[in-house]
Amino acid sequence: MTALVTTLVAVLAAWALAFAGAPLLVWTAAIGVLLLALKGLGLIGTTAFAIAGTVFVALALLLNLRPLRRAVLTAPIFGVFKKVLPEMSSTEREALEAGDTWWEAEMFRGRPDWNKLIDFKYTALTPEEQSFLDNECEELCKLCDDWKIEFEQKDLPPEAWAYIREKKFLAMLIKKEYGGLGFSANAQSAVVTKLATKSITMAVTVMVPNSLGPGELLMHYGTDQQKKQWLPGLVDGSELPCFGLTGPEVGSDATAMPDLGVVGYGEHEGKKVLGITLNFSKRYITLAPVATVVGLAFKLRDPDGLLGDKSKSEYGITCALVPAKHPGVQIGRRHYPGAAFMNGTIHGKDVFIPVDWIIGGPAMAGKGWRMLVECLSAGRGISLPALGTAAGQTAYRMTGAYGRFRRQFKVSIGKFEGVQEATGRIGGYAYTLEAMRVMTASAVDHCAPSVVTAIAKYHMTELMRKIVTDGMDVMAGKAIQQGPRNFMATAYKATPVAITVEGANILTRNLMIFGQGAIRCHEYVFPEMEAARENDLPAFDKLLFGHIGFSVNRAVRAFTLGLTGARLARSPVDGEMAPYFRDMERFSAALAFCSDLTMGVLGGKLKFLERLSARLGDVLSQLYIASCVAKYYLEGPKTEAELAHARWALDHCLYEIANAFDGFIRNFPVAWARGVMRLVVFPLGNRFKPVSDRVNARVADLILEPNDVRERLSWLVFVNGGEHDPVGRMEHAWKVSQDCEEAYLKFFKLANKGELAGDTVADRLRDAVTRGLMTREEADQADTYDKVRYEVISTDDFSKEYIAGNYDAERAEVIEMAAVRARVA
Ligand SMILES: Cc1cc2nc3c(=O)[nH]c(=O)nc-3n(C[C@H](O)[C@H](O)[C@H](O)COP(=O)(O)OP(=O)(O)OC[C@H]3O[C@@H](n4cnc5c(N)ncnc54)[C@H](O)[C@@H]3O)c2cc1C
Numbered sequence: 001m002t003a004l005v006t007t008l009v010a011v012l013a014a015w016a017l018a019f020a021g022a023p024l025l026v027w028t029a030a031i032g033v034l035l036l037a038l039k040g041l042g043l044i045g046t047t048a049f050a051i052a053g054t055v056f057v058a059l060a061l062l063l064n065l066r067p068l069r070r071a072v073l074t075a076p077i078f079g080v081f082k083k084v085l086p087e088m089s090s091t092e093r094e095a096l097e098a099g100d101t102w103w104e105a106e107m108f109r110g111r112p113d114w115n116k117l118i119d120f121k122y123t124a125l126t127p128e129e130q131s132f133l134d135n136e137c138e139e140l141c142k143l144c145d146d147w148k149i150e151f152e153q154k155d156l157p158p159e160a161w162a163y164i165r166e167k168k169f170l171a172m173l174i175k176k177e178y179g180g181l182g183f184s185a186n187a188q189s190a191v192v193t194k195l196a197t198k199s200i201t202m203a204v205t206v207m208v209p210n211s212l213g214p215g216e217l218l219m220h221y222g223t224d225q226q227k228k229q230w231l232p233g234l235v236d237g238s239e240l241p242c243f244g245l246t247g248p249e250v251g252s253d254a255t256a257m258p259d260l261g262v263v264g265y266g267e268h269e270g271k272k273v274l275g276i277t278l279n280f281s282k283r284y285i286t287l288a289p290v291a292t293v294v295g296l297a298f299k300l301r302d303p304d305g306l307l308g309d310k311s312k313s314e315y316g317i318t319c320a321l322v323p324a325k326h327p328g329v330q331i332g333r334r335h336y337p338g339a340a341f342m343n344g345t346i347h348g349k350d351v352f353i354p355v356d357w358i359i360g361g362p363a364m365a366g367k368g369w370r371m372l373v374e375c376l377s378a379g380r381g382i383s384l385p386a387l388g389t390a391a392g393q394t395a396y397r398m399t400g401a402y403g404r405f406r407r408q409f410k411v412s413i414g415k416f417e418g419v420q421e422a423t424g425r426i427g428g429y430a431y432t433l434e435a436m437r438v439m440t441a442s443a444v445d446h447c448a449p450s451v452v453t454a455i456a457k458y459h460m461t462e463l464m465r466k467i468v469t470d471g472m473d474v475m476a477g478k479a480i481q482q483g484p485r486n487f488m489a490t491a492y493k494a495t496p497v498a499i500t501v502e503g504a505n506i507l508t509r510n511l512m513i514f515g516q517g518a519i520r521c522h523e524y525v526f527p528e529m530e531a532a533r534e535n536d537l538p539a540f541d542k543l544l545f546g547h548i549g550f551s552v553n554r555a556v557r558a559f560t561l562g563l564t565g566a567r568l569a570r571s572p573v574d575g576e577m578a579p580y581f582r583d584m585e586r587f588s589a590a591l592a593f594c595s596d597l598t599m600g601v602l603g604g605k606l607k608f609l610e611r612l613s614a615r616l617g618d619v620l621s622q623l624y625i626a627s628c629v630a631k632y633y634l635e636g637p638k639t640e641a642e643l644a645h646a647r648w649a650l651d652h653c654l655y656e657i658a659n660a661f662d663g664f665i666r667n668f669p670v671a672w673a674r675g676v677m678r679l680v681v682f683p684l685g686n687r688f689k690p691v692s693d694r695v696n697a698r699v700a701d702l703i704l705e706p707n708d709v710r711e712r713l714s715w716l717v718f719v720n721g722g723e724h725d726p727v728g729r730m731e732h733a734w735k736v737s738q739d740c741e742e743a744y745l746k747f748f749k750l751a752n753k754g755e756l757a758g759d760t761v762a763d764r765l766r767d768a769v770t771r772g773l774m775t776r777e778e779a780d781q782a783d784t785y786d787k788v789r790y791e792v793i794s795t796d797d798f799s800k801e802y803i804a805g806n807y808d809a810e811r812a813e814v815i816e817m818a819a820v821r822a823r824v825a
Contacts, residue, residue, distance in 0.1 A: 003043055010034055019560055021111075021553035024545065028060045066541065074541040081540070082532045086604030090316070094370040099377035099450025101520050102443050107623040108521035110554040110592025112585060114572035117627055122186070122635065123442040129187035133716075136167045137191055141198040141718040146726075147484040149201050152807050154340045156202060164202075165237025170209040173216055178227065179235040180215075185378070185444035189386045189437055190716060196390030197727070198718040200494040203387060204341040208286045209234070211379035212372065212502070214241040214295040214321055214359075221360040221371055230293065230321060242291035244282035244346050245372065251284075252507045254297070255317060255369060263302040266352040274306055276320070276358075278328075278351040286501075289334045289344040294322045296348075297372065300358075300365050307355070307362055315366030320357045327351070338493040374448065380502050381440045381453030385433075387498045388460035390716070391491045392433035395426050395471035397714035398487055398727065400703035401734045402475050405792045410752055412704070413474070417693075420700035422470040427699035428648035428691065429467045430713045432625060435632030435649070436460055451517045455621045458508040461498040468492050483796025487726040510610035514617030518595055521620075523550060525599065547596075554592040555680050561586035562683040576643055577630050580650045584626050587657050590681045591619050594664065601673050612667065618660035626653035641709040644698040651691045658688035706738060723791075733788035743781035744789075746774060761786050 013034075017027060035056060039049045062068055088096075103120070106112035125133070143160040156164075164170060172188045174180025183191070188210055196203035209215055215234050218227055233239030250257045259280035266275045280298055288294070300315035307315075324331055324346075332345030355362045359371070403414025403423055413419050440456040443449050468491050472479045479488040499505045503512065519526050524547040531540040561569050561582075571581035595616060598606060606613055626649075633646035661681050668674045702709060721728030747765060750756050750773055756764035765783055768774040774782070801809040 002041055006037065006041060006043060015556065015560070018552055018556035021549065024063060024549065028064060031056060032060070063545075066538075069545075070537055070541045074544055075537060077544065078532070078537055078540050081528070082535075084603045085529060085532055086607060088529075095373045096516060096519055096526075098370060098373040099453075100447040102447055102449035102452055103627060104449070104451045104455065104517060104620060104624050105521035107584070107588050107627065108517055108591060108595070108620055109523055110550075110557065110589040112588055114570065114581065114585075117631055118572045118634070120439075120446075120631070121442070122438050123184045123445040125184075125187055125190065129183055129190075132181070132183075132187070133190055133194060136163075136169070137194045138718070138720060140164065140167070140169070140195065140202065142721065144199045144202050145484070146199045146201075146490060147482075147486070149199055150340050150490055151482070154336075155342070156199075156205060156340075160202065164206060168235060168237070169206045170237055170240075171215065171235040172206075173210045174219060174231060174235055178219070178231040180231075184441075185382050186438065186441040189382045189389075189441040192383055192386035193390045193393065193437070194716045194718060196387050197394050197716060198721070200339050200387070200490050201341040203390065204286065204339065204494075204497075207383040207386065208243075209241050211383045212375045213243040214293055216375045216379070217243075217295060217319060217359050217371060218321070220375065221364060221367075223356075223361045225356070226321065226359065226361075233293075239292045240287060240290050241293050241295060242285050242287040242346075243295040243297075244280070244285045244288070245297045246284045247280070247282050252504055257297065257299060257317070259296075259298040261298045261300045261318065261320075263300065263304070263306050263355065265306075268352065268354050273354045275352050275354045276300065278320075278322075278348050278353065280346075280348045280351075282346045283332075284335060284337075284343060285346055286341060286343050288331055288346050289342045291324050291331065291346075294324055294329065294346060295359070296320050296322050297368055302365075307365055317368035317372075318365050319359045319368040319371055320353060321359060322348075322351065322353055322357065326353070337497055339490060339497065373450075376502060377450035377453055378444050378448050379453075380457040381444045381449070384498045384502055385437055385440060385456045385460040387494075388464035389433045389437040391464040391468050391471075391495070392426075392430040393714040393717050394487060394491070394727070395467045396430040396703060397710065397717050397719075398730055399423055399426055399471050399474050400705075400710065401730050402478065402792065404704045404737070405733060405789050406475075406478070410748075414700070414704045417697075419474055420697055422474050423703050424648065424691070424696035424698075424700035426467055426470050426474075427645055427703045427713075428652055428696075429463045429470075431632070431645040431709075432629055432649045432652075433460055433463055433467075434713055435628040436625060439628040439631060451513065451520060451620075452624055454503065454508055454512045454516065455624050457502060458505050458513065459621055459625060461495070461505060464491070464498055465495045468495055478793060478795055481795040483798070484724075485726050485729070485794060485796050487730075509617060510614040512617075513621055514595075514613040515607065517617065517620050518599065518613075522595070523547075551593065551596045551600075554589045554596070558586065558589035558593050559680045559683055561589060562681060565684075565687075573634065577634060577646075580626065580630055580654070583654050584623055584630075587619065587654075587661075588623055590661065591616065591623065593680055594619075594661070594677055597673055597677060598668075601670050609669075612664060615660045615664035615667075619657050619664075622653045622657045622660070626650055626657075629653065636712065637708060639708060641702050641707050642712075644695065644702060645709060645713075648691050648695050648699045651689075651695060655688045655690050658682075658686050662686055706734075730792055733792045736784055736788045740781035740785035743774070743778040744785035746778060747782040747786075750774075 013030060017030060035049065035052055038044045062072060103117060106116060140160060140163055143157065143163055149156060168181050171180035172183040172191060176182035192203050192207045195206055214230065218230055230239065234241060245254050247257055247259060261276040261278045263276055265272055266277065268275060278298055280296065297317055297319050300318040301313060302315060303313050322329060328349055328351035330347045332347055334344040337343050358364055403419060404412050406413045414423055436456055440452055443452055468488065471488050472492055475488060479486065482489045524543050528540060528543045528547065531543060566582035566586040569582035569585035571578035602609065629646055629649040633642055636642050665674055665677045665681065668677065717727060719727060719731045723729050723732050747768060750768060751764055757767045758764040761783065765779040769776055769779045799809060
């Protein structure tokens with residue numbers, strides 16, 4: 001009996017120590033106490049005690065005396081580690097080291113400090129930023145007719161270009177001290193979101209100079225002379241920038257570019273100067289067709305050591321600013337990427353530039369890749385996520401309203417369960433998008449996070465794709481027929497642009513999120529690699545034993561939390577969000593454990609097993625997304641409607657996490673590790689289910705109603721375009737419906753029962769009033785509703801000449817058709 005109790009106590013104590021992450025010394029003391037207890041209780045004899053004690057003392061000394069441990073245990077492991085450590089090129093290293101880690105590191109490490117999330121402050125918009133959204137953005141939206149831009153003009157109208165320049169839309173990122181607007185990342189993201197709800201072309205035109213490009217590169221790395229020369233023009237819009245990295249041979253693998261610059265003497269402005277002769281060919285470059293200054297990435301070679309270092313001839317990627325009119329530079333023809341923003345090619349043949357044109361001067365020769373990756377780390381979290389959010393906000397507001405107006409089988413389509421499956425998803429995703437937008441943009445204001453911005457870029461553009469597809473399905477023919485009444489088709493066509501640029505999504509998911517996350521966020525891996533690179537055995541020894549303790553702790557935590565349904569996990573709050581925080585903590589521990597085991601078992605091979613690393617990246621991403629959603633809910637009004645949306649989003653995240661783990665474990669190539677991981681991650685099986693019909697239906701019902709959450713989730717949609725704007729028309733109808741829908745439904749019921757005489761709505765309404773079934777006022781309201789309803793469901797039709805490109809021919813016909821329609825009505 002005593003033996004059984006002692007064994008139980010010992011196991012429980014070991015479990016508790018592992019769960020708490022006790023240090024090695026505490027473990028040593030605990031085992032010492034256990035041995036003494038066993039002897040004291042008479043459970044082991046003197047000889048056994050002596051043998052066990054000797055082994056214990058030997059091991060305790062070996063593990064706790066660092067010089068001994070280093071010599072006997074760590075040194076051989078260090079040797080093997082250095083051998084199996086995957087080769088890392090300098091460009092890979094620069095990409096890995098660029099930017100900061102942030103909240104995702106907490107989720108990756110398996111024991112998040114929730115207070116950091118709770119205490120984190122979103123960036124508030126300043127009065128100036130708010131006013132810019134309310135005034136300049138509104139004005140610019142009014143200047144743009146999306147249909148004309150996309151179909152007729154294939155460009156922004158001249159007055160919009162002028163307004164963009166005049167109001168410094170292209171200089172939001174440039175600091176005030178240089179004359180720019182100096183907006184926060186959150187404000188920039190809000191501006192781009194708002195513009196994108198009106199015109200993708202306008203949003204892309206504005207966002208590109210505010211993302212990676214000459215402005216940002218100059219501010220961070222430019223010499224004083226370069227700042228003085230270029231920033232005023234970039235601020236007042238007299239200079240239009242573009243940035244050329246991609247070429248025909250290199251897209252994702254931009255570091256393999258063949259574009260070359262060779263250092264040598266040449267003539268510039270009549271003088272002999274040290275310079276670079278450039279040959280390059282770039283494609284897909286946004287704003288290139290209208291650019292006045294080109295930020296150019298190329299590989300620099302200095303065969304004669306003219307830059308001062310005779311031992312170095314290959315400098316690697318370098319960035320320079322070159323005027324578009326500089327001799328030899330040829331701005332090529334336009335591409336047409338499905339939206340009308342300017343995009344095209346640039347070529348250069350024997351273009352000679354002074355070395356001073358390298359951004360940051362000759363001292364920055366060869367530092368181009370790091371510069372680009374660092375700037376991209378931040379910009380990636382702003383622009384493309386803003387396009388995703390814009391699609392989410394528009395789809396939420398418009399699909400909800402359309403689902404109410406459009407009736408089939410005498411029922412608003414938004415009430416059909418099948419449609420609700422899609423509209424519920426739209427609601428959940430729109431909530432997720434806004435939660436991610438505000439959190440990620442605020443993070444960029446706080447530091448330069450590289451992993452969360454990659455997560456935001458990938459997932460927010462993928463959500464854009466899903467939400468736009470759902471919106472198209474719900475609105476069906478109305479969304480397919482293109483024309484001035486359509487508010488979805490441009491986003492549908494432009495989604496692949498968002499998916500492809502700034503790191504194509506397949507690459508971002510498979511290579512970057514986990515690859516960068518694992519190495520940057522892990523408490524031990526990167527320092528261990530650094531210790532190996534610097535051949536620092538003492539540092540490696542300390543890290544290695546910390547790492548072992550870390551892995552054991554995370555395994556025990558994940559297993560225990562899995563076994564107890566996460567009841568032992570911590571939540572920073574009570575109430576509805578608490579179970580979600582606990583589940584997140586459980587999966588965070590599981591991610592830390594699985595990542596460690598995977599890196600330990602697969603080592604450098606993991607780099608090539610993209611399907612596996614992508615799934616671990618999905619877990620990390622969904623943990624970040626769930627954090628964004630929970631935070632957004634806690635920062636908001638916490639109404640029942642908000643909770644319904646937050647529940648949808650969080651249930652979805654947890655399901656995706658469990659699915660990703662399941663796929664990962666199922667496909668892991670080493671059988672014993674599969675077994676261990678399944679036991680630790682799902683000790684009682686996978687109990688996570690897709691969003692329930694009940695939760696989905698609640699969101700789908702809410703999306704049809706006027707309420708606060710609708711306003712919060714579509715606050716950036718440009719709604720003031722008037723009745724001739726596709727969104728403005730729906731807004732007008734929505735407002736009318738608040739006063740008139742009841743009367744219309746009364747009429748609709750009477751008409752459907754066949755109780756009203758007449759063939760037209762007007763006849764039947766007259767009959768209803770004559771027979772006292774409706775008052776005059778009700779009939780007027782029903783009539784008004786019917787007219788706006790019909791406007792909302794109407795689509796465009798064109799003359800053959802117009803479709804063929806004769807835009808003027810159409811005006812007369814459109815006016816005539818409108819008159820015919822009026823006569824028929
Ligand atoms: C509209 C538009 C605007 C653009 N604007 C600019 C600009 O202003 N400046 C500029 O320099 N560039 C610009 N680009 C280029 C853009 O960044 C590239 O298109 C992008 O890097 C992908 O290159 P690619 O299209 O050649 O695809 P590829 O590199 O050929 O990739 C094809 C597919 O393979 C995948 N893939 C590649 N490598 C891997 C890997 N290791 N693991 C997994 N998957 C992988 C990619 O994800 C992609 O799905 C623009 C592109 C477009 C379409």
